[in-house]
Amino acid sequence: MDVITENWDLWVSGFLRSLGIIGWALVGSLVLGTIVAVCRVSPIPLLRVLGTFYVSVFRNTPLAVLLFFIAFGIPVLGINASFYVFGTVGLTIYTAAFVCEALRGGINTVSPGQAEAARSIGLGFGQTLTLVVLPQALRAVVPPVGNVQIAMMKNSAIVGAAGVGGDLFSAYNRLTSAQGYSFLPTVTGMAIGYLLITLTAGALLALAERRLAVAR
């Protein structure tokens, strides 16, 4: 396990870089996913079509293909950014489709009577959604959205493998290929890094679920 103790700085900076990707994608996908979800349930047919299109495209494209499309396809249009930005954007766009579906599932768990009551006292679509349905859906939505985000954390390793640079995965690549450390301990180090992230997130989610659990 020399590979871990001797290269502590590299591991820590890789870990933080991975956390950075995860942090941006977390916030971005929650915002974008909510927007898409609202589109999918809105009264405007065009927005519904748009939302459905978004979800079916990005939910069914492998993340790796999406990342390559962005990283090699977008610069062709004269828009240049670092792989870090492209990778994070790709992960965000991909995860948002799943966040949208999880939110929609949550909206469906709120009993129709709630929305009907809201409408019957004269609330419009926006008010029904923001004042009555979403606050209730939020509780039901924590477990599925949490699981989507944990999956995103795991998918951040794909972003790393595709070559973002400076994250946990590239720490592995650098130590094995450039510095000649043996593979098994190095890959174990990387695995521990990711497990630290996903298992912690899983424990936090379980805690949140217990807090928010409500008898129906």
Next chain:
Amino acid sequence: MSGSVLFDTPGPRTRRRVLVASVITGVLLLTALTLVVLRLVDRGQFDAELWAPLLNPATEEFALVWGLIGTGLSLTLRAAVVAMIASLLIGVVIAVVRLQLGRVARIPLVGVVELLRGLPVVVTIVFVSVLLPRIGIAADPFWFLVVGLTAYNCVVISEILRAGVVTLPRGQVEAALAVGLTRGQTMRLVQLPQAFRAMLPALISQLVVILKDTAIGSIVLTGLEDTLYQGDLIRRNLDNPLQTYAVIALIFIVLNLLLSRLAVFLERRLSRSSKSNPAEATTVAEANAT
């Protein structure tokens, strides 16, 4: 659909408002689309030489390009199918064993399951590709991919099935035991079939995940000539990344949509006579479908 519950059947005034909003979004969308298209035209991305090798059978590259994509796709699909079957089989075994073991005896198994579930599948694939040669199994990268995918997905599938068994009404087991079935028979004849049926949406979502995850292969495994590898080859030679990856993405989207359609079809067939409520199952399905 919750849509109809969230807003009233529109009256004349609302219809007008919706129409206005539709027109505004339409105009905004068209503007955005035009900007993108203009940019694409500006950069020459609609030039025939970029698209023709992919779309026009008359060009000399067409056969070559689709030959490459076909080779890659056949490898991707083979890996996906083998991994799907293996994950399902091993998943069933793990679920059954975990359910039969006592509270203490299952601790090591639960540990392994949680470990594999917490690891990103890319890391698992890399791990397998490092570990197998180390213990003397020199295999083709194809098998590294299959074993890596299976290691991750079999535990996910076992968890889905376990959730299906646990959420069954208690009376099912009690009745089965009461008529004299053994524990094994109860599991095989009563619990598992019902768990499978209730969890079908989740299981199919997981199969879609396997198909999508095969695309990781050539990123981390050298010498694996899968779809993305061939795509890389094509875009290097033709210098058309946008077009090549768009086509590859489209192929995956169509395949995955077909798989999902199959799920809907199966679900409808199976639920014809069923009275059980799959609401809980679907929640799990959504949670795992990433």
